[in-house]
Amino acid sequence: MAPEKAVLSDTNPELINLYEVVRDNVNNLIEILKNYRNEKEFYYFIRAQSPEKLSKLERAARTIYLNKTCYNGLYRVNKQGGFNVPFANYKNPTICDPNTLMQASNVLQGKILVCDDYLEVLKQYASEGDFIFLDPPYIPVSKYSDFKRYTKDFFDNDDHRELAEEVARLCEIGCNIILTNSNHPLVHELYKDYDIKVYQTKRYINSNAEKRIGEDVIVLAKQKKHIKIVKPKVPENQIGKFPGTRYMGSKQNLINAIWDVAHTLEIEKNIKFETVLDAFSGSSVVSYMFKAKGKTVYSNDFMSFSSNVAKAIVENNKVRLSNHDVDSLLVKGHGTGFIANTFKGLYFTDDENNFLDDVRARIDLLDCPYKKALAIAALSRACLKRRPRGIFTYVGNRYNDGRKDLQKSLHQHFLESIELYNDAVFDNGKKNITYNQDTMSLDVNCDLVYIDPPYYSPLSDNEYTRRYHFVEGLSKYWKDVDIQWGTKTKKFKKYETPFGNRVGAYEGFEKLFEKYKDSILMVSYSSNAFPTLEEMTELLRKFKNNVEVHQIHYRYSFGNQGHKVDDNNNQVQEYIFAGY
């Protein structure tokens, strides 16, 4: 069996680390193993090592080595999780088997490996049509057998009952399952509704050779045929679960108005749309709203940290960060010190910078791209929340107004943000896609395009890279950016966009309207920006017979005009244009 897509999971971190290394770094693993000797002293030296303190490679080599040279290949740990099987003193055990390792590595290419509780993994990954193999710790058949002790947490009869319930759920949703266990009465009771085959087996893990014959069972649990796939319904309050930030130009307060304009076209003019491109997605709140309304959403922003939020909660329909993932992200001491050195004394304390370095490095060890996106989104949000005014255009703490968010630690914000992002994940039954490109060169087929670029006004600063360079850098881990070392803020070179001046903005809109002239065009713009209301209407008329302008009284949260930053009474007219 060599499926193209597969997820393998176990709660044993040594095992999953080993699989990862076999998948990603098998040649170096073989080189290390070649030097390991079958000697008692060496064995106890390796056994005494704390795996967490080793590199991934050494840790994997240790696991293979102990398995090959320990007594009966047993895996047994003490209460603290320390491996405690004695040396076997075999004559010539195969410690390094390059062919088998290479074969295993080939099979593991492209496979997802997860170290987590099986229930979490099945909840996240299992879906209709999947084949699932479950090989839990067996129920002991005699009081002497002790096969349960694989990890430091025992798997008792209640766990087996819970497993049987999960098997029933998996059948309901349309999976086929093979499960193995010992031939114990409880297994027959729990799986009486399924096909159970008993077979003779040799148990190598028994000190007495005569007792190495036993009986095991294979349970075949087939998908329920009567299944009707019901499209997931988006809960009413889903939009309210969007984790807000004070992102410049965010339309969080306007999502109802934006939806009303689009939906009115559907019901009053019978202009239906199924796919929406949010071409300048920013905070992602508009994409999220359209997703919650059941549309297929394509989301794009040239800022990695913005498009990453869309990946986490718009494209991603089901993956969440588990407690185990979060624990793994909080393990200290993996960071390179890049943030601590580069941004020392600028935005956060030394401890916080070290925390960021460690977590950011740990995020790269997560396997699943959606988990990575969720973790980066949460870490970026923590930085925005912890920073006075949520921006990085100045250094120091001079705008600290004592608000509650500034009293919490980065660590606290990070954990809270993870919870919010996890809670924001939902399935709208559509395949939503996130892009991270310059919109001017993006080409996506869609029924409706929502265009909300930076608003150009000579009075205000609309440069997103300058404002958010720190979280943008964090998202990319400062790869492929050109830090301007001479600047106080250690920002990097801004990304080019046409919307930084009046002529460029005009031409930029024209180019986009031309490109999407066969789609419904929706544009957000404001009364203090260029092109003006009249110019914008004219421009849309070049491509569309019908142009509507909706005026919305909108109070900016702050910063739409350079000289009036943080002035909440700052009122401008916000427009939504619709061309069809």
Ligand SMILES: C[S@@+](CC[C@H](N)C(=O)[O-])C[C@H]1O[C@@H](n2cnc3c(N)ncnc32)[C@H](O)[C@@H]1O
């Ligand atoms: C007004 S904000 C969008 C706000 C968004 N609708 C929201 O509700 O949060 C403009 C966005 O355009 C992005 N942007 C600017 N020029 C771009 C370009 N040429 N290509 C892609 N994105 C661009 C910026 O990074 C910023 O996130």
